Amino acid sequence: MNKILFGTAALAMSASMALAQDVVRLGTEGAYPPYNFINDAGEVDGFERALGDELCSRAELTCEWVTNDWDSIIPNLVSGNYDAIIAGMSITPEREEVVAFTQNYTPPSPSAYAATTDGIDLDTAVIAAQTGTIQSAHVATMEGATLVEYPSPDETVAAMKSGEADAVLSDKDYLIPVVEESGGAVMFVGDDVPLGGGIGMAFRQSDPELREKFDAAIQSMKDDGTLNAMIVEYLGEDSPKF
Incomplete structure (x- = not known):
């Protein structure tokens, strides 16, 4: 979803902390369908749930989902409450001062x-x-x-x-x-x-290796057409594609 940094960021964590963990925690809002929402079973659902699960599989990582209110989603990433944001977040220069983005997984819409x-x-x-x-x-x-x-x-x-x-x-x-x-x-x-430059995943600036794993997985989905197919399935035929 297209969003801009709000609030202050906490202190950065040590380099590559997420890679040392058994589980990579993906933070999302859970309140922005069709990108992300909570289904009747109380689970994260939508485009970004399906995308995140596929990216974790391609990156050979075990992931779990964490929900967080939008207004504190970047500060809680930086302070270590989860390891990445996948929550309809547009790539903007203001945010890039605080977090590191992957390439976009949706074109600007x-x-x-x-x-x-x-x-x-x-x-x-x-x-x-x-x-x-x-x-x-x-x-x-x-x-x-x-x-x-x-x-x-x-x-x-x-x-x-x-x-x-x-x-x-x-x-x-x-x-x-x-x-x-x-x-x-x-x-x-x-x-x-x-508005915006497309949606990407956000990481702590101290976690370049983890970001690179997801960036490569996004690129592989662009290359084989599965990302466009997922965009059509969840966001609609008229949504911008790669």
């Missing part, structure tokens, strides 16, 4: 506005976005628009539906099912907004 009525003047609207995302950062630069931030993506949609906000700005992949399942009550408004 658009953000979009959704609302309950057409004809909204987005330049002067109240726009909801998730805290610490590239969408909230974008709205903050819009002269005339008012940004209202919420901790989770579901809360941004709820604010738009209740009238607390005129529109919501989020990843279009996230908003497509919201619009399709609304029966016409929610619609896309305005133009798509290109």
